[in-house]
Amino acid sequence: xxxxxxxxxxIVKRYGKFSAVDDISISVERxxxxxxxxxxxxxxxxxxxxxxGLTPPSGGEIGLFGRNSPxxxxxxxxxxxxxxxxxxxxxxxxxKENLEYYRIQRGGKVKAKVEDALEFVGLDKTGGKKFKSFxxxxxxxxxxxxxxMDDPELLILDEPINGLDPxxxxxxxxxxxKLNREKKTTVLISSHILGELSQIATTYGxxxxxxxxxxxxxxxxxxxxxSSLRIDVDNAELASxxxxxxxxCENFHVSGNTxxxxxxxxxxxxxxxxxxxxxxxxxxxxxxxISLEQYFIKLIGGIxxx
Amino acid sequence: MLKLIHxxxxxxFHRAYFFLLTAVxxxxxxxxxxxxxxxxxxxxxxxxxxxxxxxSYPVFLLPMLTQIIxxxxxxxxxxxxxxxxxxxxTVLYISKWLTVIILGVVMTAVVLAFYFGSTALVxxxxxxxxxxxxxxxxxxxxxACAVYVAAISMSVFxxxxxxxxxxAIFLYYGCFYLSDLILKLLHLDKGIDYLLKTQISAVxxxxxxxxxxxxxxxxxxxxxxxxxxxxxxxxxDFS
Numbered sequence: 129x130x131x132x133x134x135x136x137x138x139i140v141k142r143y144g145k146f147s148a149v150d151d152i153s154i155s156v157e158r159x160x161x162x163x164x165x166x167x168x169x170x171x172x173x174x175x176x177x178x179x180x181g182l183t184p185p186s187g188g189e190i191g192l193f194g195r196n197s198p199x200x201x202x203x204x205x206x207x208x209x210x211x212x213x214x215x216x217x218x219x220x221x222x223x224k225e226n227l228e229y230y231r232i233q234r235g236g237k238v239k240a241k242v243e244d245a246l247e248f249v250g251l252d253k254t255g256g257k258k259f260k261s262f263x264x265x266x267x268x269x270x271x272x273x274x275x276x277m278d279d280p281e282l283l284i285l286d287e288p289i290n291g292l293d294p295x296x297x298x299x300x301x302x303x304x305x306k307l308n309r310e311k312k313t314t315v316l317i318s319s320h321i322l323g324e325l326s327q328i329a330t331t332y333g334x335x336x337x338x339x340x341x342x343x344x345x346x347x348x349x350x351x352x353x354x355s356s357l358r359i360d361v362d363n364a365e366l367a368s369x370x371x372x373x374x375x376x377c378e379n380f381h382v383s384g385n386t387x388x389x390x391x392x393x394x395x396x397x398x399x400x401x402x403x404x405x406x407x408x409x410x411x412x413x414x415x416x417x418i419s420l421e422q423y424f425i426k427l428i429g430g431i432x433x434x
Numbered sequence: 435m436l437k438l439i440h441x442x443x444x445x446x447f448h449r450a451y452f453f454l455l456t457a458v459x460x461x462x463x464x465x466x467x468x469x470x471x472x473x474x475x476x477x478x479x480x481x482x483x484x485x486x487x488x489x490s491y492p493v494f495l496l497p498m499l500t501q502i503i504x505x506x507x508x509x510x511x512x513x514x515x516x517x518x519x520x521x522x523x524t525v526l527y528i529s530k531w532l533t534v535i536i537l538g539v540v541m542t543a544v545v546l547a548f549y550f551g552s553t554a555l556v557x558x559x560x561x562x563x564x565x566x567x568x569x570x571x572x573x574x575x576x577x578a579c580a581v582y583v584a585a586i587s588m589s590v591f592x593x594x595x596x597x598x599x600x601x602a603i604f605l606y607y608g609c610f611y612l613s614d615l616i617l618k619l620l621h622l623d624k625g626i627d628y629l630l631k632t633q634i635s636a637v638x639x640x641x642x643x644x645x646x647x648x649x650x651x652x653x654x655x656x657x658x659x660x661x662x663x664x665x666x667x668x669x670x671d672f673s
Contacts, residue, residue, distance in 0.1 A: 180518035182672040205520030213673055216511030220449045233441035
């Protein structure tokens with residue numbers, strides 16, 4: 129059984145009468161890339177800030193690496209690398225000086241870690257250029273450099289690809305995957321760019337109106353979003369027999385002259401070939417299913433109308 | 435705590451602001467000494483007496499130090515990097531407060547070195563000068579330090595309260611220099627005795643034997659603002 133790195137139990141954050149985070153319990157296991165998915169204002173950033181200790185909770189409990197008392201949480205957070213909202217650095221210092229500041233502050237003994245982190249994100253050649261002159265993409269990279277500088281066991285990233293160009297997004301994705309695979313870094317990442325998340329996430333937590341709507345592993349989500357095949361035929365009974373006897377397919381249902389096949393839909397030509405050779409006339413073939421985006425909208429729609 | 439202070443000193447000494455501020459104040463002191471030369475007050479004893487009269491001026495400069503150590507962290511959203519590493523909030527607050535005091539001590543030492551150094555070089559040693567005058571000046575300076583530390587606590591608290599450096603500076607100057615007028619308008623004249631402005635005036639002008647009360651009032655003021663600042667800081671929402 130894998131170690132639980134983050135465990136929140138019924139965590140709540142209220143601002144007056146408004147609940148930004150409302151009774152959320154999540155569990156992130158070691159080695160996971162856990163994607164928090166939600167609209168703007170859904171409560172993703174507030175949840176991450178609660179986990180990082182940037183805002184005190186109104187209720188509930190947070191556990192990190194199995195520790196949950198306030199003093200233990202402080203020590204546990206020193207094993208985390210974070211990037212919450214926009215990266216914050218001193219505008220009058222260079223990239224190296226900014227990281228050096230945090231190295232000193234954290235009592236880091238190895239000066240080379242600053243250089244290594246800068247090299248890792250491609251900012252090692254910026255020299256004395258001040259942070260205030262950096263592009264948004266460079267600022268994001270420096271934020272990531274700080275997050276990974278101390279070889280964290282857990283990375284918490286809030287909308288990390290905002291402002292990055294397509295090349296930067298790809299590089300960022302590669303960095304996350306490399307850290308996860310090579311150093312077994314656990315990642316908790318929030319974004320509303322679902323296409324990007326779907327390329328790295330192993331687990332998804334869907335958040336809406338401050339509540340956790342659903343938690344799925346990548347496999348479960350793939351299953352839920354799986355596309356199916358709809359074939360219009362002239363003889364549904366014969367077509368059903370052919371599917372069963374020749375294709376070994378049981379996972380389908382018939383509605384009038386339409387067959388809805390829920391498996392192997394990535395090779396529709398095989399079904400069509402078998403049906404035609406069996407004497408069934410095929411008039412139309414549709415691929416249907418929902419994308420991650422549609423699935424998310426459906427989930428959010430559920431809560432919007434609740 | 436030491437690591438946090440070390441990092442803040444690293445940050446401060448890697449920019450021109452603190453050096454410029456210290457250089458400008460030191461230069462003004464030297465200019466003032468040169469201005470005294472040739473006149474009736476162009477001697478050591480007058481310069482030392484003037485030094486005591488100038489003890490109220492550093493309170494003008496203190497918000498500039500709290501600005502570079504503390505207020506700018508709110509503006510640049512850098513505190514979240516420190517907090518998310520698990521740093522204890524109380525320890526962080528105290529470290530910022532101590533760093534401002536350390537910078538204040540460094541700045542004071544440099545400015546005084548320039549002031550008394552230029553006095554020794556440029557002005558004449560008169561017959562009225564006694565080393566006792568210098569000792570008296572440093573006793574007053576020590577008492578003034580209690581007022582300065584209270585002023586630092588007040589400035590840090592206002593930054594914490596407002597999260598806006600400009601507003602905090604206005605509030606600081608307003609509190610320091612206008613609160614006596616406000617108390618008069620409200621017919622609360624008795625309260626004027628407890629203001630920091632009153633204490634710094636007393637430190638500069640009272641006989642040496644009467645410096646205890648201003649020091650005690652300043653230390654109480656410091657404690658109140660310091661503790662209030664910690665309470666607010668512990669509840670702060672960082673972004």
